[in-house]
Structure formats: structure tokens, C-alpha cells
Amino acid sequence: MALSLAFSPCPNDTFVFHALVHGRVAGAPSFDVTYADVDVTNTAAERGAFDLVKVSYAALPWLLDQYHLLPCGGALGRGCGPLVLTRGDRADLTGATVAVPGDRTTAYLLFRLWAADRPPARIEVVPFHEIMPGVAAGRYDAGLVIHEARFTYHRHGLTALVDLGEWWEGDTGLPIPLGAILARRGAVDPEAAAAWIRESVRQAWADPAASREYVLAHAQEMEPDVVDRHIGLYVNEFTADLGDAGFAAVEALLGRAADAGLVPQTSSSRATAWTS
Template identity: 50%
Template sequence: MIAANAQQTGSEAKTSPIDLSLGFSPCPNDTFIFHALVHGLVPAPGVAFSERLEDVETLNRLVLAGALEVSKISYHLLGHVLDDYLLLRSGGALGRGCGPLLVSREPLDQARLKGRPIALPGEYTTAALLLRLFDPSLDNLVYLPFEKIMPAVADGSVAAGVIIHESRFTYQGLGLTKLVDLGQWWEESTGHPIPLGGIVAKRSLGPEVLLTLEAALAQSVRHAFANPGLARGYIRAHSQEMSDAVCDAHISLYVNDFSVNLGAEGEAAVRVLLERAAQAGIIKPTTGSLFIS
């Protein structure tokens, strides 16, 4: 609930900041990006935050239910919530060489995968969307928390799995084999960078607040780039099982110039992803604005 209280002092009216629910994941790229914003190290005039850290599929479902005012989501989900949310141009994960991987215990071609269970890290993740776009015939889909996918592949519970986040750096240690780099497939088939996750905010907040949020997020990313050591404790507090090297690799892979501002190239990539999802009948066709005008 947004709350704003005004108090009259003489001829001046002082208004307390509106308190916005803010969702993002505990992954190093998100805690790196949001550290300065949630710790008041960059200005966000008239706005305060109550943060909620959850895995991305939990955030997707919270936004689908309208339960968060500002949140990180998978770009797949964006196509389902545009009636109520706008996409902010800063704070997200979009790039090249950073897409989800389809892995298994042994080399398998697509024909041998058909009909066999494939684990995905949530129904509304971009990883799930990419696999469905890559090969719609792979339809025996099992949804698991992302951290349980590699163990399920390794013990044979599923034939293959689509992995995200830090799993890109650790799957070989479990003896798993990469079958398809879905990000590479996307880049080669479209020419665009891969949109993974973005930041949405409720349209009802209004243009002034939305533009404030967008600018503050961009400043938070710039602050993190300029002061990479300041966020270290916050990042490690939410990623205790990762080594510093894996945290750093995670941030380097998923945080880049597109995280400051999507720009024309990033915006085009998002639109193409939504268009392809709509053509495949996975989301409804997009109408109206995606961004703050």
C-alpha cells in the first residue's frame, strides 16, 4: 500500500515519501544493482522502499497477482502484465553471451529429448519461453526451483534441464553436458541481445514517480560500477554459498550498459521477444505502451 502523509508547517506543506514495495532477487547481479538505491546512496526524491528479496519465479507470480509496486521480473512475464505495469529502461539484465543453457547428463539430440521430462526454472521465466520458442515439440515440461534443476538432471529425475544464474559456471562440476545455449540460439536467429529480466512498476504510480524510479535505478547502477567494493557485504549476505569468484563472474555477465539504460538496441530486443512469444501463442499480442513516454 502506498502511503503519503502531508503536514502543514507554516505556509509550507511537507509530504512524507511514498513507500513502495520493491522486489528483486538475492542473486549477485540484483543486489549489486539495487544496493545503492535501497541504502539511500543515490537520490530518489519523494520515494522510499520496502524491499522484498525472492527468487525470480516468486517475483513473477507476485507481480502477476499485482502484489508488488516495483519489481524485477522475467521478460517472459512482461507480456502477461502490461495492462497494469510499465517497463523501466534501467536496472534489468539484457546482453550477449548470457542466456540460459539446456544441459543433460549425456549428449542428446532434439529427437531423443522429445517426450522426455525437461526441467525449467518456473513457468514465467524467460528460460521457459526460450525453450518453447526453440522447439515447441519439447512439451514434457517440469517446473522446479532453479537451484534444484542441476541435481535433478544429475540424478536422472529429468532428462535435461534449462539452467540460469550461477549454474552457468558450475554445471560441469556435476558432470553435466551443454546441449544448447539458448541465448546463443536467440542471438543468431534474431541478431538481438537476449532480454532476460527487467524492472516493472505499476502504471498507477503516475509519470512523475515512474520517471523518478527510472532515473534512480540508472544512478544506482552507475554508483555500483563506480564503487564496486561498497556492495560486497550486501551481495555476500544474500549469496553465502557462492565464492567471491562466482559472484564476480555473475555480476560481470549480467550487469552491463543495458542495465543503465536499454537504449534503442535493448528496447528493440524486448519488442522482438514479445512479438515472437505472441506469434507462438504464448502471450497475447502487445498493444499500447511498454515504457514511460
């Protein structure tokens, strides 16, 4: 029987999971794959909708009772943080309407921590692909963007007010925890799932050309050079193994957010994860 698997159509996810979903990982089952933005998977995972699922680290406090956190396959790194974009030379968010890609995304949680003493007037949850055009057209005063937008926002005539990754790294010295892979308790052996994903990552690095057609087919008209930069930034050593630095980053993010009353208190992510 096939397992259900959900991740985004972004190049880093399709690159990582190509071998697994195409039956190239020995011993792995078949999968019914859903491609969806992380705001969708965050909500669906709370209902236990998928056996393996990519979610935001910010959503973990609502999910770890149903899921194991896997120590591989996700998105965590340095120099890859969300950006707050504006038009012109706006210097702050006083009175601003800010478009965000989801209310339980890591990007929005980082934004709320950063903006704690300078909150905007209004937040609107907007599909990711509509944020930059909306800011450029004046529908929003600012937009919170992720992924490949850090390579393309200049094309929309926008300016980065703040790089939340730079802010986070400068403040904590830790990498930025963005997206996590979860295995549903009682449905998937987390040790086996981690082994499958690590082998899929290994194959992706060993033969990048093998996944090229699949990655480009799901890249939402992204240019090949942007695809390559996207994969190079978001698929890194933490994709293969979170390690001590990765878990420390997750603990710091959720701990700070809980202390600020932004997410529920949760036990250690390392304690509720399956690790090896």
C-alpha cells in the first residue's frame, strides 16, 4: 500500500525527493504524492492528512503529538532567510499592511519576533506567488517572501527592508530553521523513513542531472539559473542531517517564540524527534 507524501513544488523539495518518489530507493514503498505550498501542508498535517509531510518548523508545536520530526530532508541553513520587501525607500512598517505567505510559516514567526517592538498595522495572508506583484502594484505596503524571491525581487522594483535570516544569524549565531520533514506516528517507521530520505538526497547529489526534468517541470516557470541557485542554497549539509547546530536552531526558534507567547510551549524537539 502506498504511503501519502506531501511537499512543495519548489526545486529544493523536488530535487531531494526525486529518487524516492520515482522508486529509485531500494526497500522504500511507493508514494501517493501531493504538491502543495507549506501553508497548505501545515494545516493538513494538523489533521493527520499525510504519512510523510514537509511543514514549517514554526508549526511543530501543533504537530509533534501526531508526528516524529525527522533529522533530514528539510530546509535549514545560512544566508537563506525570508525577506521583508517594500517599494521605494520606506524605512519602517508604521501603519503598513504586510502580505505574508501563511500564519504558521517560519517566515512569519521570524517576522513576528523581529517586529515585536515595531508591529505593522495589518497582516494579510496571501498566496506566495501573489506577494511581490501585490507589493509592486501598491495593494500591500510590504511583503514577506521566501525561497527564490530573494533572487528575483529586484525585477519587481522592490527593496529589501530587512533580511530576517541575517537578523536571526546575527542575533543567535545559529542557522535558520525553515522547513521540516515529519513522519506520522503509527503509520511510518521513522528510522526507515530517515534512511529512505537520506538515500534520496545522496542520489540527488551524486547525479543532479537525473532529476533535472522533474525539477523544472514543477518549478513554476522559474529560469534554470534561478533553479540552480535555489537548490544550491537550500539543499545543504543540514538536508542530510540536522546535527547539533540544526537542533539548537529549532530549540532557539520555538523557545523564543513560546517565551513571547507566539506559539504553545512544547517539549524539546530533539526529545520528540527520531534521530540517529
